Amino acid sequence: MSSLPIISLTGLMSDDLDQRKETAAELGRACREVGFFYVKDHGIPASVSEGAFELARQLFALPQDQKQAMSIKNSPHNRGYVAMADEKLNPESGADMKEGFNIGTDFPADHPDVLAGKPFRGVNFWPEIDGWRERALEYFNACLDMGRVIHRGLSLDLGCPEDFFEPHLKEPIATLRMLRYPASADQIDRQDGGAGTHTDYGNITILATDKVAGLEVSNRQGEWIQAPHVPGAFVCNIGDCLMRWSNDVYVSTPHRVRPPESERYSIPFFLEVGPESVVDPRDIAPDDTPKYEPIAFADYLASRLNATYDHRAD
Ligand SMILES: O=C(O)CCC(=O)C(=O)O
Ligand SMILES: [Fe+2]
Numbered sequence: 001m002s003s004l005p006i007i008s009l010t011g012l013m014s015d016d017l018d019q020r021k022e023t024a025a026e027l028g029r030a031c032r033e034v035g036f037f038y039v040k041d042h043g044i045p046a047s048v049s050e051g052a053f054e055l056a057r058q059l060f061a062l063p064q065d066q067k068q069a070m071s072i073k074n075s076p077h078n079r080g081y082v083a084m085a086d087e088k089l090n091p092e093s094g095a096d097m098k099e100g101f102n103i104g105t106d107f108p109a110d111h112p113d114v115l116a117g118k119p120f121r122g123v124n125f126w127p128e129i130d131g132w133r134e135r136a137l138e139y140f141n142a143c144l145d146m147g148r149v150i151h152r153g154l155s156l157d158l159g160c161p162e163d164f165f166e167p168h169l170k171e172p173i174a175t176l177r178m179l180r181y182p183a184s185a186d187q188i189d190r191q192d193g194g195a196g197t198h199t200d201y202g203n204i205t206i207l208a209t210d211k212v213a214g215l216e217v218s219n220r221q222g223e224w225i226q227a228p229h230v231p232g233a234f235v236c237n238i239g240d241c242l243m244r245w246s247n248d249v250y251v252s253t254p255h256r257v258r259p260p261e262s263e264r265y266s267i268p269f270f271l272e273v274g275p276e277s278v279v280d281p282r283d284i285a286p287d288d289t290p291k292y293e294p295i296a297f298a299d300y301l302a303s304r305l306n307a308t309y310d311h312r313a314d
Pocket of ligand 2: 198199200255
């Protein structure tokens, strides 16, 4: 593998099962062999994703004290602002030269799960910028819709009922992250200085990039291949939860971000299942010897995040 496949989602939207199966097989091949691919013909207009980058620029341009007032350190639910160098996607490697802002599934403060203090069921922080929240949520929901469609394809490919993931994606843990990497190619010589080499934690990630290069994906031979910006397409990859759930049929692939030549923005949407969803390989691969014990997703995610942030480890 020296480049990532580009897959059209048109077939998945068809009423014809054979067409859905055809696209599902294409997705499945990519999930088994590479774990990374681009999706096009996804139904999200370019203006909508470009709008999300505009929101990111507005947010990161706020004075530092306003960003810190929304710090993720004040949220046990993984929401809010992550300051430069406060995250280590690869704890062995060092701090990431980036800042970020996390938006989760938007619950009102009086939602029963929020009142009950359930893990990852919290309220979001919002910047005081006119219309920002509405536009961010519009983009969040567009990604969620696309993620559900992709999951229907994955279910078909895995030989599960097409709606297998639906209950798990009804009120999922999903995180829209805006990221800003400062231009730092001439200051940092660590190849993973933007984002340390890591795999994602959830089911799938849907990533919008700007035109600045940086993302690299490790192929099965351990070579780093570039994942450049493809106009109109999103990068999509499998996370560790879905790898585990599929009993390693799908692969969650290591990737990193190089310190970019010029300022770089990216917007990943991490689609993860509900906190109480039990991830059990026997559901997806009933004929195989399970390689993993069943685990509630919230417990799994908490263990992964605790290794990423010092404030959570404390
Ligand atoms: O910025 C990117 O292109 C990728 C970021 C990433 O891999 C992540 O945040 O998990
Ligand atoms: Fe990632």
